Amino acid sequence: MTSHASRLDELGWRSFFSAQLSDAEVAQCVPVRVMAVHRGFIAVAGDGVETLMPSQIPGADGEEDRPAAGDWLLLARESHEPVRLLRRANLFKRLAAGVRQRLQVIAANVDTLFVVASCNDDFNIARLERYLVLARDVDVTPVVVLTKTDLVDAWEPFAEAARALQPDLIVQAVNARDPQSVAALAKWCGPGQTVAFLGSSGVGKSTLINTLRGSDTLATGAIREDDGKGRHTTTAREMHRLEGGGWLLDTPGMRELQLSEVASGIAEVFDDIVSLAQECRFSNCTHEAEPGCRIVEAIDGGSLDPARLARWRKLATEEAANSASNTTRKARIAGRVSAAPQPSNRNGRRPRR
Numbered sequence: 001m002t003s004h005a006s007r008l009d010e011l012g013w014r015s016f017f018s019a020q021l022s023d024a025e026v027a028q029c030v031p032v033r034v035m036a037v038h039r040g041f042i043a044v045a046g047d048g049v050e051t052l053m054p055s056q057i058p059g060a061d062g063e064e065d066r067p068a069a070g071d072w073l074l075l076a077r078e079s080h081e082p083v084r085l086l087r088r089a090n091l092f093k094r095l096a097a098g099v100r101q102r103l104q105v106i107a108a109n110v111d112t113l114f115v116v117a118s119c120n121d122d123f124n125i126a127r128l129e130r131y132l133v134l135a136r137d138v139d140v141t142p143v144v145v146l147t148k149t150d151l152v153d154a155w156e157p158f159a160e161a162a163r164a165l166q167p168d169l170i171v172q173a174v175n176a177r178d179p180q181s182v183a184a185l186a187k188w189c190g191p192g193q194t195v196a197f198l199g200s201s202g203v204g205k206s207t208l209i210n211t212l213r214g215s216d217t218l219a220t221g222a223i224r225e226d227d228g229k230g231r232h233t234t235t236a237r238e239m240h241r242l243e244g245g246g247w248l249l250d251t252p253g254m255r256e257l258q259l260s261e262v263a264s265g266i267a268e269v270f271d272d273i274v275s276l277a278q279e280c281r282f283s284n285c286t287h288e289a290e291p292g293c294r295i296v297e298a299i300d301g302g303s304l305d306p307a308r309l310a311r312w313r314k315l316a317t318e319e320a321a322n323s324a325s326n327t328t329r330k331a332r333i334a335g336r337v338s339a340a341p342q343p344s345n346r347n348g349r350r351p352r353r
């Protein structure tokens with residue numbers, strides 16, 4: 001029994017998942033983790049189970065019901081037929097590219113999201129903040145990793161700028177090429193822990209990943225898959241073993257993640273601004289020149305950084321545009337024509353009382 005428990009523990013099994021099983025399911029089912037998702041089939045691993053199976057799950061009707069890499073799935077103990085997906089601790093999804101945009105699940109049950117930026121001219125605090133919004137929205141713990149410390153005289157100012165973004169934000173500065181330096185990330189990469197990486201191109205994600213994987217480097221697992229429209233490369237596995245015993249969840253979509261439908265994340269990261277805005281005299285205040293604007297007051301009083309306000313505006317505008325286009329898309333899918341213009345905020349002031 002202990003060896004059974006430890007194999008599942010190694011795969012990331014924990015009480016959050018085991019608590020979801022009924023007594024009958026405990027007796028009749030076995031849990032497996034989805035290691036990779038391919039066209040029409042998935043690779044799963046569990047205690048004494050390691051197999052490919054069709055990706056169709058009984059009762060699945062929406063995009064979110066499809067298995068994603070990192071998911072936990074219950075199988076019938078004897079037949080290994082799929083029974084149901086367990087509720088996720090978190091889920092990364094995106095709008096798949098293409099004419100007919102559809103929601104696509106790309107990763108589930110990530111424990112730590114490494115948000116990577118480099119200590120050089122590419123360092124961009126607004127971009128970093130966007131990734132933190134995304135992490136917050138998905139409900140995963142972010143750890144900011146600043147790379148290329150060996151290429152600058154002083155990396156501390158970069159770390160201070162990052163730490164100033166959120167109270168309690170964890171920031172680690174490393175030389176991604178140096179295993180001793182990258183050992184600072186070991187506590188999030190131990191047995192049973194699942195991590196994922198986000199960050200712009202060239203910041204050092206692959207370098208970090210290769211250092212964390214030790215000798216077992218990436219890109220060796222690539223296979224070719226024919227999808228009928230032409231050949232494209234896909235990776236054989238999406239959950240990669242790290243040297244420390246943890247798992248790297250590296251799906252193709254993960255690296256291209258963009259901000260979409262993240263209103264709640266924005267509200268959390270900018271909670272100071274959002275709560276100020278709720279106290280403005282007018283409910284539709286644009287925070288520009290209205291009387292009784294708490295945000296203008298805070299800027300004049302020096303307690304709010306105008307640059308931070310500008311970043312919030314940019315995100316909030318983008319989010320509003322995203323939500324509006326998603327609404328249009330959904331309406332179109334539902335067969336309705338939606339051409340009604342959004343009411344403008346600026347048509348008149350609406351006092352709160």
Ligand SMILES: Nc1nc2c(ncn2[C@@H]2O[C@H](COP(=O)(O)OP(=O)(O)OP(=O)(O)O)[C@@H](O)[C@H]2O)c(=O)[nH]1
Pocket residue numbers: 147148149150151174175176177199200201202203204205206207208255
């Ligand atoms: N000196 C030094 N070079 C680094 C460090 N991290 C990354 N590099 C170098 O920076 C370049 C880009 O690193 P990658 O690991 O390919 O960056 P990436 O984030 O994976 O980039 P994409 O694959 O485009 O997303 C490579 O030449 C790395 O060797 C570091 O900490 N120190």
Ligand SMILES: [Zn+2]
Pocket residue numbers: 277280285286287288290292293294295296
């Ligand atoms: Zn205002």
